[in-house]
Amino acid sequence: xxxxxxxxxxxxxxxxxxxxxxxYDTVPAVPKPPAIVVSPDSPWIRPNRIxxxxxxECRWKILIxxxxxxxxxxxxxxxxxxxxxxxxxxxSFQCQGVNAPQLQDIGAQGTILTTExxxxxxxxx
Numbered sequence: 536x537x538x539x540x541x542x543x544x545x546x547x548x549x550x551x552x553x554x555x556x557x558x559y560d561t562v563p564a565v566p567k568p569p570a571i572v573v574s575p576d577s578p579w580i581r582p583n584r585i586x587x588x589x590x591x592e593c594r595w596k597i598l599i600x601x602x603x604x605x606x607x608x609x610x611x612x613x614x615x616x617x618x619x620x621x622x623x624x625x626x627s628f629q630c631q632g633v634n635a636p637q638l639q640d641i642g643a644q645g646t647i648l649t650t651e652x653x654x655x656x657x658x659x660x
Contacts, residue, residue, distance in 0.1 A: 634651040
C-alpha cells in the first residue's frame with residue numbers, strides 16, 4: 536500500500552515531467568536551474584480522519600529554481616515558470632499562494648533565485 540502523502544507527491548512530480556525543468560522529489564544540496572523542487576510544507580499533513588479509513592490534507596511547497604545571472608532575464612524566466620507550473624498543477628490540488636522570488640546562497644556554487652508555490656490536496660484512503 537502506498538502512503539497517501541506519496542501518492543500526492545507523485546501526482547505533482549508526474550505533472551511537472553516534460554515541462555523543460557529538472558524535477559526533484561527532494562531538496563538537493565545544489566539544485567541546477569531551471570528546476571522544480573517538490574518538498575513538504577508546514578504543517579505537512581492535517582489529519583481529517585484517522586483509523587482504518589484514513590484521510591488528510593497533504594501540503595507541499597513547489598520551489599521554482601532559476602539562474603539569477605541577468606536580472607531582467609531572471610525576472611522573465613521566473614514569471615514564465617510560475618505561469619507554467621500553475622498551469623501544470625493537477626486540478627485536485629488547491630493553491631494557497633505564490634511567494635515573491637528570493638535570492639538563495641548555495642555556497643561555493645553561487646546564488647539561485649527561488650519562488651515558492653504552496654499547494655495542498657485532500658487525500659483519502
